[in-house]
Amino acid sequence: MDTLGYTLFPTPLGFCGIAWNSRALTCVQLPETDEAATLGRLARRFPQCQRIEPLPFVRDAIAAITALLEGHPGEPRDLTHLPLDMSGVPPFHQRVYELARRIPPGETLSYGEVAQRLGEPGAARAVGQALGANPFAPVVPCHRVLGALTGTGGFSAHGGLLTKLKMLEIEGARLGGPGLFD
Numbered sequence: 001m002d003t004l005g006y007t008l009f010p011t012p013l014g015f016c017g018i019a020w021n022s023r024a025l026t027c028v029q030l031p032e033t034d035e036a037a038t039l040g041r042l043a044r045r046f047p048q049c050q051r052i053e054p055l056p057f058v059r060d061a062i063a064a065i066t067a068l069l070e071g072h073p074g075e076p077r078d079l080t081h082l083p084l085d086m087s088g089v090p091p092f093h094q095r096v097y098e099l100a101r102r103i104p105p106g107e108t109l110s111y112g113e114v115a116q117r118l119g120e121p122g123a124a125r126a127v128g129q130a131l132g133a134n135p136f137a138p139v140v141p142c143h144r145v146l147g148a149l150t151g152t153g154g155f156s157a158h159g160g161l162l163t164k165l166k167m168l169e170i171e172g173a174r175l176g177g178p179g180l181f182d
Contacts, residue, residue, distance in 0.1 A: 003027070005052035006042045008035060009062045011069040013166065017042040018065075019049065020058045024083035028065065028136045057083065061139070068105065068138060071170035077105040079139045089135070092123075096130040097140040105141075105171040110148040124148075143167040 003026045006019035014031030015038045027045065032038040039051070054062065061082045068077045080101050086094050095118055103109055111131075115123040131142035143164045 003046050003049050005049050005054075006046055007051055007054050007058075008039055008042075009066065011066050012071075012170070013069055014038070016065065016069075018054070018058060018062060019046055020055060021085055022055075024085035025058070025061060025136065025139065026085045028061075028139050030137050065138065069167070069170060071172070077171070079141075082139050084136055084139060090130075092126065093130040093133065096127050097134065097136065100131065100140050100142060100145060103141060103144040105144075106173050108144050108146050108168070108173055110146055112148050114145055138167060144171075144173075 002021045003019050004021050006017060006027070008015045008017050010016075011031070015035040016031055017027070017029035017038045018025060019027040019029075019042060027042070029038055029042055032041055042051075061079075064079055064082060068079060071077075084097075086097065089097070096114060099114055099117055109117075111124040111127045112121070114127045115121055118127070120126075127145070128147075131140075131145055134140050134142045137143070
């Protein structure tokens with residue numbers, strides 16, 4: 001994973017981070033407690049890199065991610081076109097991420113349903129672990145995968161479950177009723 005640089009960008013959830021190489025995104029970071037914390041996490045993860053001006057495809061990714069998190073009708077909300085460098089990602093995690101990327105905005109699956117669709121019905125816990133290690137949220141929309149018993153599951157981004165629910169609300173997800181907060 002030959003990361004060239006990283007930068008931050010504002011979203012309704014706070015400052016997200018993004019890192020890239022010459023051909024793909026190498027990391028997308030949901031907001032930490034504040035801008036400095038998000039920047040610090042990227043700097044620790046990519047100590048060989050600097051905060052630099054994004055390449056054109058990275059600017060496109062920033063616009064698409066921001067549109068998703070703003071939730072404006074008619075704005076691009078599908079992020080499957082964004083290139084990801086998964087060269088350092090374990091093969092099972094890659095399969096989980098590829099399947100999660102196909103979950104449309106506003107829709108959800110359970111960890112067990114993801115495992116079933118992967119052809120590994122006993123791997124719900126492994127699916128959860130893969131999503132907990134997701135280096136590309138929300139491009140790999142781990143927030144769209146829920147626990148079967150709790151209806152939510154965990155979320156490793158800052159804010160935990162509240163951030164996950166907020167992202168689902170922005171996307172208009174419906175969980176057994178008219179809306180998450182209706």
